[in-house]
Amino acid sequence: MKIVVLHGQMHKGSTYNITKLFLDKFSDKNPEITEFFMPKHTPGFCVGCFNCFTKGEDACPHADKVQPVVKIMEEADLIILESPCYVFGMSGQLKTFLDHMGYRWMPHRPHEKMFSKIGLVISTAAGAGAKKVTKDLKNNLFYWGVPKTYCYANNVGASSWETVKPEKKRQIESEVTKLVEKISREVCNVRPGIKTKAMFRIMKLSQKSNDWNATDKEYWIKKGWLNGKKPW
Template sequence: MKCVVIHGSPRRGNTWNVLTLIKEEIRKNLDIEFIDIELRKENLPICIGCFNCIYKGEDKCPHKDIMSEIVKEIKEAEALIITSPVYSMQISGLLKNFIDHMSYNFHRPSLFTKKALIITTTAGAGHKDAANYVRSVLNYWGFNHVQTLPIAYRSRELTEKNKIKVLEGGKKFSEELKSKKIHKPSLKSVVMFNLWKAMSKEKYEEGSADYDYWHSEDMSKGVFSPQVPIGILKKLMGTIIYGLMNK
C-alpha cells in the first residue's frame, strides 16, 4: 500500500518527530510504502490567483510542473498524511500555499476512495482548529475518510501522554487502511456534490474545466461518485437538491 506524506513544516522539528513516530507504528501494522514530500524542498511559488486551474484546468497552472508530480503521487496512493505546525493559530503558510494550488478540487472533487491522516503540532493552542480546517478541505476534495491527530507539544520532548496518543492514532489509522472499507458519504458531501454539479451546468460553458468534468461519463449519471456506496435516503436527497438547483 502506498501513502503520500505532505510535510507542511519548513523544518524537521516537532511535527517531523510526531510523523516519524506514527510512521514507525503504522509500519508495524501494515505493509506500507511512504512517499515523503517535504513542501519546503519543492520550492512551490506562491499561488498567483490566475484562476487557470479552476476555469481552464489544472494543467494550465503556471506551477504545473511541480504540482502535477505531487498530484500524480496522491492519485496513485491509497492514503495521505498531511502535517503542519500551528503558525498564528492556523496551518503554516507553506501548507496553505499547497492547498491553494489544489483549489480546483473544491469545484471538481475526485479523490473519493482516499483516506487521510492530519497531524498538527502547536506550542500552546490552535492545533485542533488547524487540523479541523484541513479535514474540512479534504472532505470538500472528496476524501472518503479523514482522521485528525492534533498534538500540543508544550515541552521540549513529547510527553508520555502524547506519545500514547500518537501510537493509538497510528494503530487506528492502520486499522482503517487495513479494512479497505469505502465509507458511505456524509449528507454534506452529497449536498456539495450536487450543488457543484448543478452549478457547473448553469455557470460554465462547454469547454470549461468544470463543465467538461461534470459532463464526463462517471460524474453525469449518479448523485455521487460511482466508486462510493450511497444509501437510499441520501440518494433521494441528492436527487432533490440537484433538481431544485436546476430549476
Template sequence: MKIVVLHGQMHKGSTYNITKLFLDKLSDKDPEITEFFMPKHAPGFCIGCFNCFTKGEDKCPHADVVQPIVKIMEEADLIILESPCYVFGISGQLKTFLDHMGYRWMPHRPHEKMFSKIGLVISTAAGAGAKKVTKELKRNLFYWGVPKAYSYAKHVGALNWETVKPEKKKQIENEVAKLAEKISREVCNVKPGIKTKAMFKIMKMNQSSNDWNMTDKEYWIKKGWLNGKNPW
C-alpha cells in the same frame, strides 16, 4: 498500502516527530511512503491567473511542480497533511501548495480516486492553536472528496521535541499507537458518508446550471456525473 505525506515545514520538530511515530506504527503494514517537505517541494505562490479553473490544471504556471505531487496523492491510500501551528494557522509554505489544489475541490473538478481515501492531519503547538490547524487541514481534505479524515492536535508545552517532557511523550506515543491501529483497519475500506454525498449532490446541481466555466462542466459531463453516475 501507499502513504503520501505533505510536511508543512523543513525542520524536524514536534509535528515532524509525531508524524514519524505514526509512520513507524503504520509500517507494520509494509507501506510505500512518499514524503514532500515544504517549501523544498512547494510550487511558487499562486498568482490567481485562473488557468487551472478555466483552461485546465496543466496550464498552471507551476504545473511542473504541482502535478507530480498530485499524481502521487491520487495513487495513495492514506494522505497525511501536517503543519506546526504558526500564529493560529497552517504554515505559509504548506498553504502555498494547498492554494494550487483549488481546481480539485468538489465545486470544480474533484478526482474520483479521492472518494476512497483516508486522511490524517497532524499539528502541534507550544501553546494553543493546534486544533485550528487540523480543522483547516481537514476542510481541505473534505473538499477534495476524501470521505474519512482523522485529526491529531497536541499542545506539547515545549519549543522543540527534545524538551517535551518524558511523560508527555509517553502519552503521545500511546495515543498515536491507538489511532494508527484504527487507521490501519480502515484504510482501503472506506466509502463516502452522508456529508460527502450531500456536498457532491449540491455541487452536481451547481454544475448542471453552470454557464460560466465550461472546463468544469465538460469535466463533469465526461465523467457521467451529471447523468446519475457517482465517483464511488
C-alpha cells in the same frame, strides 16, 4: 498500503517527530511511503490567474511543481497533511501548495479516487492553536472528496521535541498507537458518508446550471456525473 505525506516545514520539530511516529507504527503494514517537504517541494505562490479552473490544471504556471505531487496523492491510500501551528494557522509553505489545489475541490473537478481515501492531519503547538490547524487541513481534504479524515492535534508545551517532557511523549505514543490501529482497520475500506454525498449532490446541481466555466462542466459531463453516475 501507499502513504503520501506533505510536511508543512523543513525542520524536524515536534510535528515532524509525531508524524514519524505515526509512520513507524504503520511499518508492520509494509507501507510504500512518499514524503514531500515544504518549501523544498512547494510551488511558487498562486498568482490568481484562474488557468487551472478555466484552461485545466496543466495550464497552471507552476504545474511542473504541483502535478507530480498530485499524481502521487491520487495513487495513495492514506494522505497525511502536517504542519506546526504558526500564529493559529498552518505554515505558509503548506498553504501555498493547498492554494494550487483549488481546481480539485468538489465545486470544480474532484478526482474520483479521492472518494476512497483516508486522511490524517497532524499539528502541534507550544501553546494553543494546534486544533485550529487540523480543522483547516481537514476542511481541505473534505472538499477534495476525502470521506474520512482523522485529526491529531497536540499542544506539547515545549518549543522543541527535545524539550517535550518524557511523560508527555509517552502519552503521545499511546495516542498515536491507538489511532494507527483504527486507521489500519479502515484504510482501503472507506466509503463516502452522508456529508460527502450531500456536498457532491449540491455541486452536481451547481454544475448542471454552470454557464461560466466550460472546463469544469465538460469534466463533469465526461465523467458521467451529471447523468447519475457516481465517483464512488
